[in-house]
Amino acid sequence: MVTPAVQSKVYRVEGFRNPTLSVERRRQLVAEEGQPLDLSVEGVLRDAREQTGLDDFGPMDFVERLGLLLSEVEANDNLWRSAKAQFRAFCVKAAANRLKNQDFLKRHPEIDDIVIDRPIVIVGLPRSGTTHLENLIAADRRLRHLPVYLGSEAVPTSGEHPGPDGLDPRWVRSNAHWQKMKANPIMAAMHEHSPDHACGENELQMPDFSTYQWEWMAEVPRWRDYYLSHDQTPHYAYGKRMLKAIVYQFPNDRRWILKGNQHSEQLPALLRVYPDATIVQTHRDPLAIIQSVLTMRGLSVLANQKHPDIAAHVAYWVDRIERMLRAYIRDMNIVPHGQRLDLMFQDVMADDVGSALRVLEAAGLPSTPESMADMHAYMDSHPRGKEGRVAYDLAGDFNLDIAELRDRFRFYTNLFPVRLEVTP
Secondary structure, three states, X not given: OOOOOXXXXXXXXXXXXXXXXXXXXXXXXXXXXXXXXXXXXXXHHHHHHHHHOOOOOOOOOHHHHHHHHXXXXXXXXXXXXXXXXXXXXXXXXXXXXXXXXXXXXXHOHHHHHOOOOOOEEEOOOOOOOHHHHHHHHHOOOOEEEOEHHHHHOOOOOOOOOOOXXXXXXXXXXXXXXXXXXXXXXXXXXXXXXXXXXXXXHHHHHHHHOOOHHHHHOOOOHHHXXXXXXXXXXXXXXXXXHHHHHHHHHOOOOOEEEEEOHHHHXXXXXXXXXXXXXXXXXXXXXXXXXXXXXHHHHHHHHHHHEOOOOHHHHHHHHHHHHHHHHHHHHHHHHHOOOOOEEEEEHHHHHHOHHHHHHHHHHHOOOOOOHHHHHHHHHXXXXXOOOOOOEEEOOHHHHHOOOHXXXXXXXXXXXXXXXOXXXXXX
């Protein structure tokens, strides 16, 4: 069954061809440049301690990773001070979450006895339909998912309780963040991030300061090289512990539906930590992925760089997508027989519910009238284009040769029958 798109507004991101800032905005950013900013590890950890009243971070190996991130951002002379301050705030939040996580785990050691049984894990690349598929499957009442607000804060802040409205303070904070994001209609059209929406499991690894998620927050190529050169198994184990902590807070026996874009290049680590997982890879035209990633991440480049380096932005993410695809092809056959399902993006778009049912069947969950009703209800409440859609121009906006790029990614499109969405 094909769910029709609603009549939606079409957005176009301007600025990639000739990046400019308004006079008022540039004046504001320049005025902030002289303000002091502490990008030291010690300063971030101090603020996290003061924010939480806690001082035990657990194993301190994360300090090296945090230091690499902070030093690379600090050394970037092309970043506005406001962008560096925002990045520092991300680091303080992650460090504060680490303190709270450690405290919660110490107070509830029985968490480690919880079993995460046969999760369904979607491992497609960014902008390949993973979020939509995850949320659709998560509508099935037999499953549970990681909502955005718990991905942001896995454990409660000590002493906090729901208010008179019964809402978890973590949910309230997450909703405030979403309302701020949603004020930019292009972001709302590209990626829903509301509090109850299913999010990536990689969010739980943020307090361990080792997930490719950090690459979306700043230009950190040296840190990326460090990340790719180290075994990620311990950091996946950290994320799984926090998933168990969430089960402890909200106990039930339903199986998990999870997803993470970085999983495509981390199958060995993923399978060491979740050996009984059903792995679902979504496949899409790499050029369609690239144009969407370049546009979405490019919004930050336009806002945060003094002189937006679009060429460097393009080179980084084209290379990044290629690396992820090559890693998946390299490792995909290590997934045990019967535990891997490859889905084409065009098939998901042609039949969302049917594709979701294929995933459930592969995971040993045959469809029921109730599960069908759950997913159709989700589709009815989330029609395509609900928040609008974005128009792309890969060649015009980013000065890319489509034919040359097509040749570069033929190693992938010759292997998987994706529909080619981008033409010269």
